[in-house]
Amino acid sequence: MKEPRRLEADEAQLAAVAERLERRRLEPGDYALLKVVIDTVCFLSRQVRQKATSIQRLLRMIFGARTEKTRVVLNRGVAAQPVTETPGEKPPRKGHGRRAANAYWGAKKVQVSHSQFKVGQKCPACDQGNLYDTERPSALLHLQAQPIIAGTVFELEKLRCAACGQLFSATPPAEAGQEKYAPNVAPMLAIMRYGYGLPMNRMAQLQEDFGVPLPSGTQWELIDEHFLELAGVYEGFLRYAADGEIFFNDDTPVKILTVQKQIREDEDRPPNERNPRTGVFTTGIVVKKGEHTLVLFFSGRRHAGENLQALLDRRSSALDAPIQMCDGLDRNVPGMTPTLLANCNAHGRRGFVEVANAFPEECAYVLETIQQVYACDQQAKTEHLSPEQRLALHQRISGPLMGAFKQWMERKLEAQEVEPNSNLGEALRYELKHWEPLTLFLRVPGAPLDNNLCERALKMAIRHRTNSLFYKTEQGARVGDLFMSLIHTCRLSRINPFDYLTTLRKYAHRLRDGPTAWMPWNYQATVAALAQS
Numbered sequence: 001m002k003e004p005r006r007l008e009a010d011e012a013q014l015a016a017v018a019e020r021l022e023r024r025r026l027e028p029g030d031y032a033l034l035k036v037v038i039d040t041v042c043f044l045s046r047q048v049r050q051k052a053t054s055i056q057r058l059l060r061m062i063f064g065a066r067t068e069k070t071r072v073v074l075n076r077g078v079a080a081q082p083v084t085e086t087p088g089e090k091p092p093r094k095g096h097g098r099r100a101a102n103a104y105w106g107a108k109k110v111q112v113s114h115s116q117f118k119v120g121q122k123c124p125a126c127d128q129g130n131l132y133d134t135e136r137p138s139a140l141l142h143l144q145a146q147p148i149i150a151g152t153v154f155e156l157e158k159l160r161c162a163a164c165g166q167l168f169s170a171t172p173p174a175e176a177g178q179e180k181y182a183p184n185v186a187p188m189l190a191i192m193r194y195g196y197g198l199p200m201n202r203m204a205q206l207q208e209d210f211g212v213p214l215p216s217g218t219q220w221e222l223i224d225e226h227f228l229e230l231a232g233v234y235e236g237f238l239r240y241a242a243d244g245e246i247f248f249n250d251d252t253p254v255k256i257l258t259v260q261k262q263i264r265e266d267e268d269r270p271p272n273e274r275n276p277r278t279g280v281f282t283t284g285i286v287v288k289k290g291e292h293t294l295v296l297f298f299s300g301r302r303h304a305g306e307n308l309q310a311l312l313d314r315r316s317s318a319l320d321a322p323i324q325m326c327d328g329l330d331r332n333v334p335g336m337t338p339t340l341l342a343n344c345n346a347h348g349r350r351g352f353v354e355v356a357n358a359f360p361e362e363c364a365y366v367l368e369t370i371q372q373v374y375a376c377d378q379q380a381k382t383e384h385l386s387p388e389q390r391l392a393l394h395q396r397i398s399g400p401l402m403g404a405f406k407q408w409m410e411r412k413l414e415a416q417e418v419e420p421n422s423n424l425g426e427a428l429r430y431e432l433k434h435w436e437p438l439t440l441f442l443r444v445p446g447a448p449l450d451n452n453l454c455e456r457a458l459k460m461a462i463r464h465r466t467n468s469l470f471y472k473t474e475q476g477a478r479v480g481d482l483f484m485s486l487i488h489t490c491r492l493s494r495i496n497p498f499d500y501l502t503t504l505r506k507y508a509h510r511l512r513d514g515p516t517a518w519m520p521w522n523y524q525a526t527v528a529a530l531a532q533s
Contacts, residue, residue, distance in 0.1 A: 005039070014037075017033060021034075068353050070367045070371045074360070074363070106496075107141070112137075119132055119133050147207050147209075147210035147212050148188060148189075149212060150212065152176075154173065154176045156169050183506055184498070186222040186505065187226065187497075187501035187502045189203070189219050190483045190487075193223065194464065194487060195460070195483070195484070197463040197468065198467065199467055200219045201216050203216070204216045223479060224479060226501070227478075230486070230501075230511070232511045232512035232515045234482050235515060236515025236518070236519070237294060237486075238314060239314055239516070242312060242315040242316075244289040245290070246287070246288040246323045246324075246448065247285060247286070247308060247312075247322055247323070248284075248288075248324075248325045248326070248451050248453050248454035248457075249283060249284065249286075249304045249308050249324070249325075249326050249332055249454060250326060250332065250451060250455065251281040251283050252281065252465075253282075254299050254471070255471070256280055256470065256477050257470055257473070258472070258474060262275075277301050279301070281300070281302070281303050282458070282461040283307040284297055284304075284454050285304075285308060285454070292493065292519075292521055293492045294489050295484075296485050297481040297484045299461075299480065304331060305330075305334050306335070308324070308334045312337040312339075313336075321338045321340055322339055323340045323342060323446060323448075324341055325342045325448050325451050326341075326343065327343060327344045327347040341440070342441065342444075342447050342448060343434045343440075344450045345438055345450050346451070346452055347450070348434065351423075351426065351427030351430055352367055352427050362412070362424060366427075369402075372397075372401055373398045373449070374449065376394055376397045376398050377394070377441075377449055379393065380394070391441075391446075395442055398441075402442065406431075406432070409428045409432055413429070413432075460484050464484070486501065486520075487501075489520055490520045493521050495520040495521070500523060503523060503527060504518060510530075
């Protein structure tokens, strides 16, 4: 909306016009003045709505959105339900229920036999039947605290001959091992550091408090050694992922101190010698290949499109173009390898969520339309439809919905019912500009609706950034990328990452022979085959 003509009237003139308006005796010059007043009120109202939207967006950026569900955004059916409470009591907090014993699958199990009775013995109660094992033991759970890395001091008795002075030391027990650090120490440190974002100095402090010191420098040496052992497996990850069918990619900022130093030094160089790139990113790439899903992280000055291109350079030339899902930024698209580009509907939807309070009627239509499309996609998942069956379902249900949605947006803009430069107008123009990639799921089997899978994966990098703030060197970033890639891939495959990394360390001498045999979904079969050979 254009800024209205300046109001050239003082308070007395406006009061006189208001009096004539009330007596319905307006003069010819009053009409032009009232037109300016109305335009000014409309302009200010629009500005207030847009400012309110901007403030809401800022608050969401700072504190995060609790939810973007349609019923919550549109304030439908979200009234708090009355809770019946006993006077003086509070309802239990969510997540405080009792867990079954089998939920503690990682706990050590100790078999305890009955101290008085045995299987086959006569029943002491009736003296008629024989006792038998129900094979359903009672479970008594006992939890205790320990440091991340526990330690044992083996005090070996040392004897000396009183005559010749010869020393005789006790033989170390088998559980003492051959090395100071057990093979599972480095995997645990890597998981705590890169899987859960716990900085090394905090782990060092925790270990110190428990009386089992493990300085941060020692932690890094152990992790870096483990990183070198896993290089072959990670190379296998890259080769396997390059031939994937669907690629999800996106960026998040990261700070690498040595790279930041290079950027500052570039500022002092002549313009023709500077690196124009000043951003530093962690790229997340999620790859679906058949039944398996892999996650890869890359940190440095390259953005998501360049990192994806480097991965696709390994791709077999005989394969068809893969599906690529990302948001609408040009930097997310690879420069050389063609892909079937799909854009994120959740990203486009967010533009309407942010302006729902200012434009409730228009946004209600948009959000409810997209809600029906997602309900259709959920139906396909619930019924375990094949990609082709899912495509047919979307074409039958979502196709008409999206077609009507597009016509509605075009009509709103052409009829100037929505100001193109308003926040709502920007959201509409984004949808129309990216309409083809946003609706790829209506034309290509298996095309996803959104990039949420990659957004969730990037939370690992964001958590690391929040807790540790930065990487010191590019080598440190490469170490973090490798471990985060392996750990998150294990999580998506429902594999215990600690067991996986510990097993890889145990068989480190065999990893380079056939890295694809040591993927999270087949490493246990590989170990079983080696045990039989």
